[in-house]
Structure formats: structure tokens, C-alpha cells
Amino acid sequence: MLAQAIVDGLKPHFRIDWVRSLIDATAALSTEQYDFAILDLGLPDGSGLDLLRRERGRGNPIPVLILTARSLLDDRLAGLNSGADDYLVKPFDLEELIARCSAIMRRLRGNPSPVIAYRGLVYEPASRTVHIDGNPVHLSARELAMLGLLLTNRGRIVSKVQIENELYSWDSEVESNTVEVYISRLRRKIGHDMIVTVRGLGYTMPKAP
Amino acid sequence: MRVYSLRRATFGALLVPTVLAIILISASALFAAQLAISILRDHEMEQEAAFLMTLSLHEAAEGEKLNVIKTYESFGLQQLRASGAGFRIWSNDLIVAASGALPDNPAPSRTGFDEVSAKGERWRRYVLRHGQMPIMVEVAEPVGMRDELTRRMAASLIGPMLLLIVAVGVIAWWQITVAMRPMMKISAEIDARDSEDLAALDDSLIPREIAPLVVAVNELMARLGSTLEREREFTDNAAHELRTPLAALKIRAQLAERALAGMPTQQEELTQLVAAIDRATGVIEQVILLSRLQGGHSGKDDLDLSALIEEVARDLAPFAIARSQQLDADLSPGMRVWGNADTLAMVVRNLIDNAIRHTPPGGHVSIRLAEADNGTAKFSVSDDGPGIPIEKHGQAFERFVRLSSDEPGSGLGLAIVARIVALHDGSITLGQRYPQGLHCEVRFPRPAGHVNAQPQTGVGQETGAG
Numbered sequence: 001m002l003a004q005a006i007v008d009g010l011k012p013h014f015r016i017d018w019v020r021s022l023i024d025a026t027a028a029l030s031t032e033q034y035d036f037a038i039l040d041l042g043l044p045d046g047s048g049l050d051l052l053r054r055e056r057g058r059g060n061p062i063p064v065l066i067l068t069a070r071s072l073l074d075d076r077l078a079g080l081n082s083g084a085d086d087y088l089v090k091p092f093d094l095e096e097l098i099a100r101c102s103a104i105m106r107r108l109r110g111n112p113s114p115v116i117a118y119r120g121l122v123y124e125p126a127s128r129t130v131h132i133d134g135n136p137v138h139l140s141a142r143e144l145a146m147l148g149l150l151l152t153n154r155g156r157i158v159s160k161v162q163i164e165n166e167l168y169s170w171d172s173e174v175e176s177n178t179v180e181v182y183i184s185r186l187r188r189k190i191g192h193d194m195i196v197t198v199r200g201l202g203y204t205m206p207k208a209p
Numbered sequence: 210m211r212v213y214s215l216r217r218a219t220f221g222a223l224l225v226p227t228v229l230a231i232i233l234i235s236a237s238a239l240f241a242a243q244l245a246i247s248i249l250r251d252h253e254m255e256q257e258a259a260f261l262m263t264l265s266l267h268e269a270a271e272g273e274k275l276n277v278i279k280t281y282e283s284f285g286l287q288q289l290r291a292s293g294a295g296f297r298i299w300s301n302d303l304i305v306a307a308s309g310a311l312p313d314n315p316a317p318s319r320t321g322f323d324e325v326s327a328k329g330e331r332w333r334r335y336v337l338r339h340g341q342m343p344i345m346v347e348v349a350e351p352v353g354m355r356d357e358l359t360r361r362m363a364a365s366l367i368g369p370m371l372l373l374i375v376a377v378g379v380i381a382w383w384q385i386t387v388a389m390r391p392m393m394k395i396s397a398e399i400d401a402r403d404s405e406d407l408a409a410l411d412d413s414l415i416p417r418e419i420a421p422l423v424v425a426v427n428e429l430m431a432r433l434g435s436t437l438e439r440e441r442e443f444t445d446n447a448a449h450e451l452r453t454p455l456a457a458l459k460i461r462a463q464l465a466e467r468a469l470a471g472m473p474t475q476q477e478e479l480t481q482l483v484a485a486i487d488r489a490t491g492v493i494e495q496v497i498l499l500s501r502l503q504g505g506h507s508g509k510d511d512l513d514l515s516a517l518i519e520e521v522a523r524d525l526a527p528f529a530i531a532r533s534q535q536l537d538a539d540l541s542p543g544m545r546v547w548g549n550a551d552t553l554a555m556v557v558r559n560l561i562d563n564a565i566r567h568t569p570p571g572g573h574v575s576i577r578l579a580e581a582d583n584g585t586a587k588f589s590v591s592d593d594g595p596g597i598p599i600e601k602h603g604q605a606f607e608r609f610v611r612l613s614s615d616e617p618g619s620g621l622g623l624a625i626v627a628r629i630v631a632l633h634d635g636s637i638t639l640g641q642r643y644p645q646g647l648h649c650e651v652r653f654p655r656p657a658g659h660v661n662a663q664p665q666t667g668v669g670q671e672t673g674a675g
Contacts, residue, residue: 092459157524199537201526
């Protein structure tokens, strides 16, 4: 039921084979060459994790996206430990599923950072350029790194620690107010209302206005 | 329920017959004594009369005039005869000799024993008449004298008998108490249990009489335990089975939403449908987590509550931003508690989510974590929404009670939150904020050794303007 819905949802974007059991999955994986696999952990003839471990044990590097339930935190961790590349918690957004699958495909094609557009701002990680309403904006390496972090996590709260970690790779010394300093510099260059402060939690670039 | 004390019943069963037996024995002893006294005294009166008669005949033979005879009486006898006892010797109708305070009666008409009333009391009288001569001897004493003898005997009996009753009572009470102790222990053990504890009762030392009861209770506990376990498994399975169809439903709704591109009204319907599916899934997740925590399938760990709250708060903050609310957090770092991460995350998620959902756009939601004065970890969420009227605070924790029909929700939230908090030995309180808003505070005990632990690196000490 869920699989049929996923197949219908992904059909416009990918070519899909759908199998319903561990046996069929093993057979399919050994005969066909797939770009990636979406694996539900609860299968009629066993756990998807067993299949994943077996495939990894055989040296199969195929990227795997795991579908799991929120209350199965342990399974989730076990999934990542057994070699899954990503996971989604049921029920998930179709949009999110397509985005994750696209990300896997991009990584496969060696283009991990696509152009990100956000409220008139366009960021090209490959060329490290930023445009606002078509006009180029000049940002320092650290400001670019911070913008990249916020943009790839847009809609989510990025903690101060996450930003500090990002800045450490550029600056060996991070003062206690370094993050605030860079945030205010970045705001001056791209617009004050682009970044929202959530006191005590971090910063975000909200998804919808 | 009619309650009676087994100890008191046993005590009564032992003491009442004992007291009855003592009373019966005493009564029969006194009755026998009274009879013996009566026989002895009568015999003595006969002897006295016979002696007086012999004396009178002797005097009559000597031609002397009979006169008052002095009698010798012991001090004790005098005491007994204080009411007066004595004799009269009659010749025809004349009193020739008299002694003591005998009533001034006319000459008796018949011989032998009888009882007469005189001077306001009863007298026992014995009359002896000579066969040939007109001499009659009359001996009398008050009946009260004999009663007095019986009374004295009774008085000497009462003390030891009462002492015996008290001694039997004390020993019996003590013995019964000792015998009852295992029962009291079992009763206290059952009393001290919470509803989750279905372990068998300690049956290492129990009286034979209540052994069947203990065995029956233990069997009931075992049956209840397996029933509960089956119940939980069923809940768990049912919830699991619901999860996948719901996920499919959500994808389907979103596919339909995409298919309706360009028809915003119809698309909005499907957006609402997706939101409803998300809520249903949320309830199912809560049910699963709770049933696992209650079933003991989810273990507890020493975990960083600060990090857990921060993660959940960061997860939910975008919803507050989407509602144009000001959300801020002040979390004391490195607060560790002993708990189950999944369910504690649910508590935090529920409370923050409730605050965001019930606060109008533009409102404030504050999340705090600090160490309370008594060392517990104090987590609070406050908002400036409509709040909950004080009289409904108690009701708010009841399952499926929804206090307002304006906002969507299952009503399961606070009940589950309260249950999880209780399973963590914590406490939860609701408060009113001025001028309006709800303040919800949860306290968790902290594992020994972590109270006053050194804070870790500063997380989220941001003070910049939003």
C-alpha cells in the first residue's frame, strides 16, 4: 500500500522496480544494476536491515535510503550502522522523499551541491558565488561557509555549535561572540530579515515567509 | 465492605470462653461453699441446742432456777454475730434463760429448722423440744451471717480470678499479634505496590491458613501480568499496522495535491488532510511509546536532558516561526537525568507543541531548563496564549479530555505526558500566567552524582535580537 504510493509518487522522476520481499530484493539486486534502493525495514519475510547487512557484506556499495518509524529509534541507529546512507521517518512528505532521492542521484553524478535559490538569493556552491536579485554579493570565505550551512538547512534551526564547528575549519580561534559577529556581518550583506534568530536555540532561514 | 478484625475476633474467641469458664467455676465454688457453710452452721446449731437441752435438764433436776448463762465466744465469732445471735430456753410459755440479741418473738409453735423475720432481717432458727418435760430450746442466728461468710469467700476469689483473666488476655493478644505478623507484612506489601508491580508476593513465611490466599493472589498476579502483556502487544501491533497505511495515505494525499496544481481551493483540502494524517500518526506514535515504556520494553539511561530538549525545540521552532511567534529557550547545559530518551522527547515535544498550537500568531513561547532548589531538573514551557482556567487544571491531565474545541488535537497529549512523567518519578504542574497564558512545569529527579555536575560547553547562550 505504502510502496504503491511511493512508486506512484516517484514515477515522474525515476525509473523504478518494486519488489515485496527479501528474497525478491536479493534476486533483483544481484541481477540488475540500480542507482539506489529505498528499503522499508518491516518486510514480510524478515528485517530490511538483514538484507542491507548482507549486501554490504558482499561489498555492494549501492546507496540505500531507509524508511522507518519514529518509535524505532534503535532500528534507525542500527540502520545507519549497518551501512544505510539516509533514512526517512514515516510518515514523510512526498516532496522530502523526492528531494532525498535527488540528493543521492546528485552525489552519484559527482555534483553534491546544486544551486540553491532562496527568496531572491541565488547561491552556487561550485563557483562560490552569491547573487541577490541578480546582483552579485561579495562574501568572505567564512561568511560563505555560514550562508551555505544555513541555506542547506533552510527551514531548520542551525545551532550555534553547528556554526562554530563550520567556522573552526576556517579560523582556529573562535571567540564566544564570533558567531554573532559573523551573523550580523552576513545580515548586513544579504538583508537583515533573511536570517531569524531563535533565542537560546540558534539561527534559521525560514522555509516559508 | 464490612470490615472486621481477625485479631480481635480470634482474641474474642479465646477470651470470652475463658472468662465464662472462670465465672462458672467461681459461681459453682461459691455455691458449694454456701451449701457447706449452711450444713456446718445448721449442724452447729443442732449441737448447741442439744447441749443447752442437756444443761437445762441437769439444772432442772438439781431444782435450781435457770437463769442467764454466760457464753464464751471467740472474737471472730462475735464479729460474725455482730447482728446478734443467741438462744432462749423456754419452760412452758416462760423464758427461763436467754442469750444474745434474739428477736422478741412469741414462743415457737413447732420444732426443727425454720426461718423467721424479725427486727427487719431474716433469722435461721432451730427449736428442740424435750419429749417428756415442758422444756424447749430455741437457737437462732441471722441468715445474713451466713451470706457474709460466702461474701468473704467470694471477695478472696475475685482478685486472683481477675488477675488470671488479665494474664490470659495479655498473653493471647501478644501471641495473636505475633501470629498475625506475616499477614500484616503481606498486606503492607500489597498496599505499597503501584499498579504496574505484578510480581509475586513474598511467600517465604506465611501461616498455613492464609497460604491458599497468597497462592491465589500470586496466580492472579501472574494471569493479570500476562493479560496486560497481551494487551500491550496488541496495542503495539495494532499501532504498527496502522502506521504504514497512514504513511501511504499521506503520500497519496500529496500525489493528489500535486495533481490538483492550479486549483488552490481543492489543494487546501488536501493540505488539511495531510495535517490530519500527521496528527493521527502522532497519536499512534505516542500510544506505541507509552505501551512500550509501561511494558518495560524501553530501557532507561543516563541521558543529557539539556541536549534532548534543545534538539526537540530546534525541531519545533520552525512551526513557531511559521506562526510569527517569538520562541526562545534558556537551557542550562549538561543537565542529566535517568530516563527513556524516546518518551522524554515525547513529553518535551507535546508541551512545546501544545504551547505553539494554543498561542495566537505574534505570541511568545518560552522554554526553560534549570536546576531547581531541591536539585531536581526543572523544565518549563510558558506561553501567552489563552491558558487553561485554574479550575480545569486537574482535568487537563485526563485522557481524551479536550478543553477547547478551537484547536485540533486528540486530547491524548497531556494524559500521556503525565503518565510518562510519573513513570520517571517526576511531577508536572500547570500554572496561570499574568495577564494570560499557561505555564507548565515538569520536574525530574536527577541521578545521584549528577546534581551540581559541572556544566558542559555553553550551548545556546544566544542573546541577540530576533
